[in-house]
Amino acid sequence: MTNYTISPDVASALKSFSLPEKLGFGLVLAPVMYSVEYADGQWGKGALTPYGPIEIAPGARALHYGEFVFEGMKAYRAGVAWPNLFRAQDNFERLARSAERLAMPPVPENLFFEGIDAVAGAMADFIPTGDGKSLYLRPFLYGSEPGYLLRNSNTFRFMVIANPVEAYASGPLKVAIERKDVRAAVGGVGVAKASANYAASLRASNSTLARGYTIALWLDGAEHRYIQELSGMNVFAVINGELHTPQLDGAILPGITRDSLVTLARHRGYTVVERPMLIDELLQQIQSGTCTEVFACGTAAIVAPIGVLGDADGRDHIPAAVDVVAQELRQALLAIQERRAPDPFNWTRDVSRSSRD
Ligand SMILES: Cc1ncc(COP(=O)(O)O)c(C=O)c1O
CATH class of the missing domain: 3.30.470.10 (Aminotransferase class 4, branched-chain amino acid transferase, N-terminal domain)
Incomplete structure (x- = not known):
């Protein structure tokens, strides 16, 4: 019944x-x-x-x-x-x-x-x-x-x-850094999954696609210097073997996949750092090789590697590795989601059978 x-x-x-x-x-x-x-x-x-x-x-x-x-x-x-x-x-x-x-x-x-x-x-x-x-x-x-x-x-x-x-994306994402438009600011509705945020992102999404990239990377509303997230995914970088991700600053969406990866990666022995991340510092770290890999995550894409970060000045920044740590975490997470592996965090539950009773 x-x-x-x-x-x-x-x-x-x-x-x-x-x-x-x-x-x-x-x-x-x-x-x-x-x-x-x-x-x-x-x-x-x-x-x-x-x-x-x-x-x-x-x-x-x-x-x-x-x-x-x-x-x-x-x-x-x-x-x-x-x-x-x-x-x-x-x-x-x-x-x-x-x-x-x-x-x-x-x-x-x-x-x-x-x-x-x-x-x-x-x-x-x-x-x-x-x-x-x-x-x-x-x-x-x-x-x-x-x-x-x-x-x-x-x-x-x-x-x-x-x-x-x-899964949402096939192949590594080509990310375009959005230096002009702002998606969400602290105190606004970025923390909410509100349609208004997605409206704010549409113009940049269109120009991103027109430039041959897949998705826009948003910077903070006040200074345009700190990494927020992609239009529908959170972001991680592998820096000196540690996982770094922008902290929940009151403007980005607290992604459930992001939180799952933080937990899962720590469980697998990674150091995970949640902090304000400057975009120009990350680009330098990619160039120097300190940052080896960048990837995105969200319910739709699960864990998606990033192959290139294109800047507004036309320069492409290419991390040395693509889909190494990302692949490890995607496989581990998907195995739990698909119930092919134990679920130590109690994350899964059956759909109710009442509709079939
Ligand atoms: C703006 C934005 N950031 C991050 C995410 C990832 O969140 P989740 O992992 O809960 O799907 C999404 C997708 O829901 C999103 O729309």
């Missing part, structure tokens, strides 16, 4: 779905979605329905004022028959913190997991089992009340959509 309603069309939507050969990242949509609404100070009853367009008031604050927060997480089925989630509690807590930063009501824990479990459970048979493949889950919360007065909505909607995916 479930506490949410399951639309009669869900069974036929699932029946007519098949996993295509080429998954990409976000190209293939799960045929089901979960939705629950908030009005008059309380949450209603959730529903699992076929995936499809939703109605939204044209004046909704989510559209005009960016009253929109989301999460990205994965369900894996590589080593096991029934899917499992990785650090889902952390995604729940981060969504609550993101909502709090935008003064939106938090999604109650039971509804968050109801939505995740409903979609992942319904999709269990379609979660790809190949190495690094998974079901990417995208929970999101938005303000649905129309109005131009700058305050929060009184009505909200929480939804979960999903995509069977392969």
Whole structure:
């Protein structure tokens, strides 16, 4: 028995779905979605329905004022028959913190997991089992009340959509250092997974791609000297054999993969240093060979090597090693996520089976 309603069309939507050969990242949509609404100070009853367009008031604050927060997480089925989630509690807590930063009501824990479990459970048979493949889950919360007065909505909607995916990036990333635009500043909403941050990054993302690079590297808003993160990933550098990563400065997103790598690397005997990292110092360290490797991490990409850091002056900085430490940590992390290795940190948990009872 479930506490949410399951639309009669869900069974036929699932029946007519098949996993295509080429998954990409976000190209293939799960045929089901979960939705629950908030009005008059309380949450209603959730529903699992076929995936499809939703109605939204044209004046909704989510559209005009960016009253929109989301999460990205994965369900894996590589080593096991029934899917499992990785650090889902952390995604729940981060969504609550993101909502709090935008003064939106938090999604109650039971509804968050109801939505995740409903979609992942319904999709269990379609979660790809190949190495690094998974079901990417995208929970999101938005303000649905129309109005131009700058305050929060009184009505909200929480939804979960999903995509069977392969790992986000193939091959080493070509990173472009963004020296002009700023994505997030201390005191702003960078710490939240808020759509506004991604809007701020779009112009640089476009010029990055136009210059033949993959993704922008952001610097701090005040001085433009300190490394923040990539548009959707945190960053690590191997310096004198130690792992260095920008400290959580109140502007960057506290990545769950970042935190997992800090823990995992320490467990494997690495020294991990979280500190303010000057971009020009890092570039010098790459040149002198003190910094041997740079890599990125996030739910989508897991751990992605960085092959080159391109500066605004047109110079490319190429670390001596690509995907050495990154590969070691990716394999170790993925083995836990895919339940091919013991999980000493208690990071994984089964998707609830209630949708199948
Ligand atoms: C801006 C930004 N930084 C970092 C990350 C990595 O966070 P996580 O490891 O929790 O996916 C993401 C992706 O969610 C992101 O969007």
